[in-house]
Structure formats: structure tokens, C-alpha cells
Amino acid sequence: MTPQEFFDWSLHASFIMVMVAVALGFIRLIKGPSLADRVVALDLMTVLIVAFCGLYALLSEVQAFLDVAIVLALIGFLATVAFARFIERKIIRAQDTKLAQSLMDEPPAEEPKP
């Protein structure tokens, strides 16, 4: 096996592995019982697509795909932070509405009669 053959073989093997991992992540994205599971699955898929861009840059020998990988890695961080913020705010809001509900349901305190 020449070095070039080995390189091509491992490149295609890694493509298959990355795509299988993306498919598994997608299953978790659909099934994920909680929102946090889905966010982590989405983050995993972002990282896998970064890996895919790197592999494709090797295969096609076009440097621009490396820039795509850099931008995607940077924006992926932003997306994860934004999702974390969204979940946090959702919990705070749920607590607020629960508090408001409990205040509404409570019978008004009777005024002490003189």
C-alpha cells in the first residue's frame, strides 16, 4: 500500500465515520427527552460538520473550506451560549408564571375584624 493509497483510504473511512456520527446525533436531536439534550446534540453536530469541512478541504484541496470550518467553530460557540441563555430565561419565566398563578389562586387574606 503506497502512502497515497493509505491517505485516500483513511480519508474515506473518516468521511463514513463522521457521517454515521452526524446521523446518531440527529437521532438524539429528534428523540432527546429534554431541551438540554437537543442543545447538546446540536452542538455535537456543529463540531462534526467542522470536522467534515476539514476533511473536505483535504479531499478537494480547496483552502476556503478551512475558513468555513473556522467560522463554523466560532459561531457554534455563540449558538451554544445563546441556547443556554434561552433555557435559563425559560426556567425563570416558568417560575415567575408559577408564582403569579399561586398568588392568583390564593384566596385574598381576610381582613381582621375589629
Add this chain to the structure above:
Amino acid sequence: MSSLIVRAATRLMVALLLMFSIYMLLRGHNEPGGGFIGGLIGASGFVLYAMAHGSAEARTALRIDPLDIAMSGLGIALFAGVASLFDGDAFFTGQWMFLGATETEKGLPLSTVLIFDVGVYLVVLGSILAMVLALEEEV
């Protein structure tokens, strides 16, 4: 959301995003990139800063109101279009200047196309930030 991890990571990421946005802006003429994508990357850097430190801090870091940035970008883009008028060419014809060019060397090529791209960069940066910061402050 003022977690220490996010704030420490943001310090690195914002610098990286802003540097990469300038890189994308300057290489845009011959390779993938340009003012629009550069502006988007730069805006996402400031959005990240606003998420970690609050939108008031992000406005202080920007120093100029985002809408003012967008307007000045529009002015710069218009200037790039009008500049061809002085040579008697049609509106928005690219004007080129080769700094330090000799018989054989091309020199450093500068053009009004780059000025237009800088204008687009500022318009995208300013308008995206104006929208995102307004949404941040509303909630």
C-alpha cells in the same frame, strides 16, 4: 447570564472573531469573503460580548451608536460610487491605484471596490448590532 466560564471564554472569542472579520473583509476581492460576511462575523463577536457582559457594556465597548455606524457605512459606500465621477466614468466604475508599481512589479493594488466593501461591512455590522441590542434590551 454572568458565568465565569462564559466571560473568560468570551474574552478570547471576541478578539478572535473581530480579527477574523477584518481578515475576511480584506481578502474579499479575489477569494471567498467580503464586506457582508465580515460584517456578520464582527457583529456576532459583539453579540457574544453583549450576552456575557450585558448590552449596556457592549454599547460602551462599541463607543459609537450602532445606527451611526450603519449610516456612516452607507455614506462611505456612496462615496465609493461617486469617486468614479472624477475620472468621467460611469457611476460605480471601479477605480484602481497601484502603489509602488514598477515596470515589472504590480505593486499594492488599491481600489474603490475595497472602499465600497468597507462601507458594506459597516452597514452590516451597525444594522445587525442595532437589531440585536434592541431585542436584548426589550426582554
